[in-house]
Amino acid sequence: MLLFRSEEHIDRWCKHRVLPRGATVTLEQCWQLAREWYADKLSPTWRRKTLDEAQAVFTQIGLNGPFWGFR
């Protein structure tokens, strides 16, 4: 997951590498994702999220659709 200055820079990067465009998220969404995913990882009781739990995090942040589906 890379950061780009703008959508135009993503288009140029994809074109240059002959890659299909993936999905974009705002930095605010990425920050929410970072907190949901990692805030408790130093805890002794931490465990990996189940697929359903991970999917629920995406939904909560507004990441919906086939690109964000784990199955």
Next chain:
Amino acid sequence: MTQNHDHLVRMFVFGETAKKGRVPAASEIADGLHLSIDDTHAALNRLAAGRVLVLAPGTTNIWMANPFSGVPTPFRVLAKGGTYFGNCIWDALGILAILDADGTVETTCGDCGDPIALEVRSGTLARSAGVVHFAVPAARWWDNIGYT
């Protein structure tokens, strides 16, 4: 017993990396936990199989203890007076989340290479610029986690 080793190794790896900004070597883990090197390697391999961390191919060297990177990357994080490296922009922000700290992410635009700095203060993004691009759909992230 193996579950207990896995728990100890996980706590040691993430705790040490959070403190020092670099992932420990297997020998340091073994010494720190008074485990045999074989038991340490076995625990690291099980943790990697469970996707708790990622080992460099064919070794027991920790490549990623997500969100931390075991090697320098273009996602540099300054926090708590130290320097850390994230595996990607998500993980760079994840380092500030796991440390529960104010800090700065220094990275560059994936296309043009211009520097971009982000800042987190009191749990919020105080300075941000740019758009995050996920090239790989979620269902395929672990096909090649290094590329993802």
